[in-house]
Amino acid sequence: MPLYLLPLFPLIGFALLILFPRLFPGRSAGWLGSFTVLASFVVAVLRYLGQTETPAHEVLWTWLPNMALNANLAVGFYLDQLSALMALIITGVGFLIHVYSISYMGHDPKFVRFFAFMNFFVGMMLILVLADSYPLMFVGWEGVGTASYLLIGFWFSGRNSEAPDRKLREASDREGVANSNAARKAFIMNRIGDLGFMLGMFLLYKLYGTLSIPELAGRVAGAQVAQAGIELACLFLLVGAVGKSGQLPLTTWLPDAMAGPTPVSALIHAATMVTAGVYLIARSHFLYDLAPNASMWVAWVGALTALYGALSALNQHDIKKILAYSTVSQLGYMFLAVGLHAYSAGVFHLLTHAFFKALLFLSAGAVIHALHEEQDVRAMGGMRKFMPFTHLAALMGVLAIAGIPIWSGFFSKDAILAAAFTADPILYVVGLGVALLTAFYMGRWYFLVWRGEYRGHVAHPHEADGLMQVPLGILAALATLGGFLNVPSFLGGNHAFDTYLGRAIPLHPHEISASTEWLLTVLAVVAGVGGLLWAWAEHRRRRLADGPLGQVSSNALYLDRVYGSLFGIPSRAIAEGLDVVDRSVDGTLGGIARNSVAPGGLFTRWQSGFVRAYAVSMLLGTALIIGYWALKTIGGGGW
């Protein structure tokens, strides 16, 4: 089964749905979309099963000039353990979310278009992870960016823009503007990262003369290049990763991206796309291994972002915003891991996070659905009674993300913290603190939404229907059990996941005595449990509605405003100024066109109409000519 089938199926789905929307009445579009993703999933599974030690590399056709070694770069796909894993996550989780969306988006007028975009996203994401060269990866990179742009702005004119009623219409217009802005912001901020990515590629090409990843991996070892060069290249790539994964300082677009439909948030802005940065760094491990400083940067960016996300999540009131900031924070964890060369830990967290964060988002979506687009947690509460199944699923997710033992989050987070501990105690402390905060705000989220008494407006919120429950169930199971893929040795496991991934990415096993391991584990668990208890205590005191740090947190540490005043306003001003300059640059020509410039007046005044004036210029001219000649003669000058 050729690899290109993986992205091909969803793209075919996209083409059909976008070109012939009328061919798909009712929910058939949803089924088609889900089916194409399922097809890719099947392919992925088959390829996974048929996988050998040597990575598969399938070249299709020539594409970019001179960008491989003394040759034109070709479009080709590359399947090793890492990309296989990513493909499985994307298609698997993607398929579940597609199915979920069939019900969730069921009543949306642009149902078909939604699935077209979703398919487009899946296809692009698969290209991203399967790419055998950085430019091709960049195709997927910007492709998913575009998809996310389209999906964030899916309700670009608000959800009832055709409403005849003026009130509704205005509200919807406001919503439309907000959504559109969010989408645009996401794209532009990604572009900033992409520039870094591109510069990284340019530099790599300058250093190694190729952009094909296998070739690079082959040359990096032998080639003698300046250390600074590699470090710089890695930093450039980091910029790209930061942009895509919503890390500091390019993090502010991710919370806004929640303007999109909830499945989009689940698939793109939690499970898959935003982890592309992590993937990029893991994929470029052979470079980062040579660039200790750059790696340190990665780790620190991750740690700080984790902290930032956690702090911002403390006092959010939008059910999805909380999850969004938690995503930022969790991505920070992954960066921390890969920055410390603990790629396996990072990717493992990526996996588990995909499970439980998708789960959380979907259950949040179910709640929003049940409460008719209500998103404020203060207007919820006690949902447990109305939708028990969803509640159970959500609880699994909360426990997983809080890092409670046996749930998947526990294992992955534990590995990361261990890596941090070996590398740098400060990082470890940060990580631990974030774990505490995570547990707290997730607990807050849980208690506000599911416990306490119902504060909503909808009379009888209904439980999600089967189409939504199935994915919830599967994901809940995965979030619960996923951790056992990688049971550390001191718990009697065999690091199955690490060893699998190790075939693609050489491991840097950190030597920690089992006792320390135990200590770290206990600390982590304490942090998790403590956080939840803290939330429960607050809940008892009914003071959960507004969490710690008040405005500072709910305004996400004012980062947006800082950017606005630092970059937004000045650049607009400059643009304005340049425009003015540019319009007036050719005033003279315009003047001539309008036939009104001074010099001409001179000549017309000279042409005064008096014949004697003409005679004056004639004879003076003659006199001057002859006089000049006479003077020259006197001066004896030659001719």
Place this chain on the structure above:
Amino acid sequence: MLTVPEVHLAPMLPILIVLAGALASTVLGFFLPRRALTVINLVLLALSGVSMGTLWNSGAAAFGGALQADNAAVLLGLTILLGSAMTLLVSLDTAFRARVSFPEFDAMLMYAVTGTLLIAFSGDLITLLIGLEIMSLSSYVLATLQDSRPAEEAGLKYFLLGAVGSAILIYGIALVYGATGSLNYVGIAERAAGLSPQNLTILVGGALLLLAGFGFKVALAPFHQWTPDVYSGAPTSVSLFLSTVVKVAAFAGMLRVFGGALQNAPGWAPVLQILIAVTLIVGNAASLFQTNFKRMLAYSAVAHTGFLALALLGTPGLGGAAMAYYLLVYTLMTAAAFAIVAALQRSEKGMEISDLRGLYFRHPGYAVALAVCLASLAGLPPFAGFFGKYLVFQAALQGGYVWLSVLAALASVAALVYYLRPAMLMFMPDRTPAREYAYGERPATTFTVALGVIGVTVLGILPNLWYGWVANPAIWGTLAGR
């Protein structure tokens, strides 16, 4: 004992034919209507052209070299005849409206042509002088002939300044004679070579005075100021004549004198290059600010003088060829443009540029033709004006006048601007009522315009049709005669 020199008829036949036309118009004017005379004159012009053609490569001369019918003379003469014929054709349609439709008009015109031919064929300074005077005097009359205040004012200005100009010219001749002791080109050219520095001084002084005198005739700044007034004051058909035939003749004279007799005399080239620079600047800048189309054409004629004179700076081989090519093209496009003005103008003042708005939708043929002429004047390919510019640039560059060529290039940007405005206005639709003469389109004028436009286009696409004839440097090496 008195020995009358050999008098060949052939070399002077073209002139005599034209003269015959002039005399016929003078005498028969009492019996025949004017239009008949015009037709006769057209025929005679054609005949003269034919007889000129027979002189090709004959190198014939008469009156001991005072009259030489070499190839240069033939080429320039043909250009002159073409311009005159176009003038006559246009006058057929417009003379009555201009109130100059009487035999004397034709007579004067033909006399002027006689004079111009005399210049082109001249072999010595005196013949040249007489030719110039015949041409000028008849031009004075032509400019004044119309019974209107503008025409009279134009005539007086033209005459007074012209008289001064000829005085300067004659003084120049005197000095040149003083230096070389000879009045015919060959002698001057021979003696100019080996001169004691003192008399060389006189020679250059004379050359400069001649330059000033000619500068008036061809309208080089600062001797150009009569041009706009006279062209805009005189009847349009006369302006056509003055701006084409008269200018061609004057340049023919310049070619004879500076390209031939004074070819290797020093001193005049640097001055000429200054004059050209001033002309280019003044001509183009001033025409940028004209609102009257006729007057704008007058100024553009000044500007073109600058370009034409560039050719004089080149080596005679290239320069002469460039000049000859440019002169023909210039005649075609200027004549056609003036013809259209003459046909479509409401009043003798010519049309305002703004009147041209939307002309394309009322007189598509003439509008397109005028656009072609303007494009050619601006030097845009594929029209012949481009090759004219190209050739003079080439001549000047190879003469080593780089800065002047650059200046000329920049000047022609300005030129484009003022040619562009009317040209584009014609194609802009407008609601206002037509402001041009409704019955202007008539066969003779149309024929003239077509001649000009087709000529300009064909010569632009196949320049060799004309340039192939004029290219041979041998023609221009012997301007002074043998």
Place this chain on the structure above:
Amino acid sequence: MIHLMIFLPLLGSLLLLATPKRWREEVAGFFAALTLGLGLLIWRGGGAELFSVNWVPALGITYSVALTGVSLALALVTALMSFIAVLYAARRVSNPGTMLSLVLAMETGLLGIFAARDLVLFYVFFEDALLPALLMLAIYGKPNRMRALVKFAAYTLFGSLLMLLSIIGVRYYGGSPTFALVDLVQHPVRGVTQTWLYLGFLAAMAVKLPLWPLHAWLPDFHEQNHDSGVPDVMGTLYKVGGYGLFQFGLPLFPDASLELRPVLMSLAAFTALYAAWIAFQQTDWKRLIAYAGLSHMGFVALGVFSLNETATIGAMYLLAFQNVYTGALFLAVGMLQERVGSVHTRVGGVMTQAGALGGMTLTLWLASIAVPGLAGFIGEFSVLLGAYQVQPWLAFVAGLSSIAAAAYALTAFQTTFWQGRPLGAVRVWDLQHTEWLVLGLPLAVALFFGVYSAPALNLIQPAVRGVLAGLGGS
């Protein structure tokens, strides 16, 4: 065949004046399609080799034409876009006879520019293309078009006359028998003279690229042109500066182009950023697209000036295909204007009613801001990559414009097509009839050559290699 291809459109435009009103659209379309077909045939035949005869022997001017490599690619794009322009003009403009014939006439000029292998011939075609452009602007332009006209023409001629001088100079100082490129290359000019001549040549090309600070004619030209955007398509095709520099500038002035490389590259990079930044401020779609195009031209110039193979290939690729999507964008704006009666970028909510129009416009926009997978990316990426090998910082500066590009493109798109449709605004109808083709064909081309670049690369790459090899450049 090549001559037929060059002059067929002109023939058509002349014929058009004679054909009765009701047949004009068909005739024009026929000729445009025929030209395109001929072009494709030539392509299939592996291009038309050099054909040369004397034109003005006395002046050493020859009629030398060839359609190979880059020039063939550009000629094909020209034919395609002219065909599309004709299609749309026929549908949109009432009684389009004049415009159609002007479009065809201009097509001949453009094809000639690309085919010419003789400097004077090149100049002649270069100016010939100017006249129809001027006429279109004059006849169909907006109220204050005279200013745009004068600026357009004056800038163009300012450049081209200096170029004419250096054309003459190249032959004179080099002592070549003719103006044919092959001869001129045999008789190169050396030393400082070459630099001066190059500057003269550059003047024209910089105007036609356009390159800051000689760009000022561009925005007005597009802003004042007819709403349908048909003249803008041709105007876009007319931006041949990059090609001229590549085809004539580099072979004739190798030392000079090497010497001036840093200056010119910085100018180009600055142009790219400057234009993109200004575009951010535009509220008139046409001005906006004009500045966007200017920014692309900055990239093209960056590529050509860098003398780096990859970058030059990218530049030519970009030059060729930006015609496609920029032109199509102009037409899309034309359709927008037809529907909402304005080209202002704050209309709002059009996509709620005209989904296809919005979608196509968005895709074209994405192509124009070099989203990978579309043709724009290959060119821009290669240019930047190549330029980075030569001047990393300039590549960075130019790269910044890709961010600005996202900003201006998405802002304009959002405020026009997204957000709410104002209450009581006119109902916008979606694409109809040929409009699908008019937007779809360029879109398909942009997509195809963004994914599968081999056909174009096979044309461009060898040509670039040849030129740069002769240059002995980096």
Place this chain on the structure above:
Amino acid sequence: MIAFIVLGALALVGAVITVAARNAVHAALGLVGTLLSVAGLFASLSAAFLAATQVIVYAGAIMVLFLFVIMLLNANQPISGRDPVPFVRELAGIGGVLLAGAFAVLAFTYRDPRPLAEGAAALQGGNAAPVGEVLLTRFLLPFEAVSILLLVAIVGAIALVQRPAAQPDGLTDAEGAALPTSPDLQPERGRA
């Protein structure tokens, strides 16, 4: 030499009178004086025939014609009122001085190509016979051509003073009515 000084002085005086005299008639007479003394100079340059012609044609015919016209148009009163052309006198002064100076410089660089005596001798006194011979041999063409010039002068002068009537060209408008001449031309006056 003496002759030259005297005559030259006279010529200059006459010239100055011509230029400076307020009354036109005086100016004309001053010119006559100049012409006569120039004739004298001709004589001193052994150009007898020219001297005679100068006296007869110039001082005689031409100047009489001038005076006649001056009287006819009674243009002898000087024009009062400020000069519309700015700085004309100053410019004229500067230009005149410049020109005169330049000519002087040029003149005094002149070296006679041959001894004056020889040259004068070769002229045979410039009598009618030798001049006429040259005129009919080497200057035959100019001699003939001048006749054309005179013809032009005569015809032109007549045409100007007696403007003939314009002959219609049969151009008609749509209704077939003859079209008028351009509106801005005033109707012809009855001629004398």
Place this chain on the structure above:
Amino acid sequence: MAPTAYYIALSGLLFAIGMIGVLTRRTAIMIFLSVELMLNAANLALVAFARAWGDLTAQTAVFIVMTLAAAEVAIGLAIIVAIFRKRETTNVDDLATLKG
């Protein structure tokens, strides 16, 4: 005999004076008179040179120039008279409608 240079200088002086006249006189006739003066200066120079070269052609040329002058006078006066008939003035400054 006086050397040629003197004659030339004299003629130059006359020419300059004539020019001053052209510029300063304000009636057409007077300007025209001054032009005649300039022509005479030219004649004088020619004759002087004729003696210097001992060559009769120059004298003949002078003869022809005189004829030219006569013809010019005829035309010039005709123009002046024609204008005077319509405007009753010979002041050239009154004819300044064509300008710019």
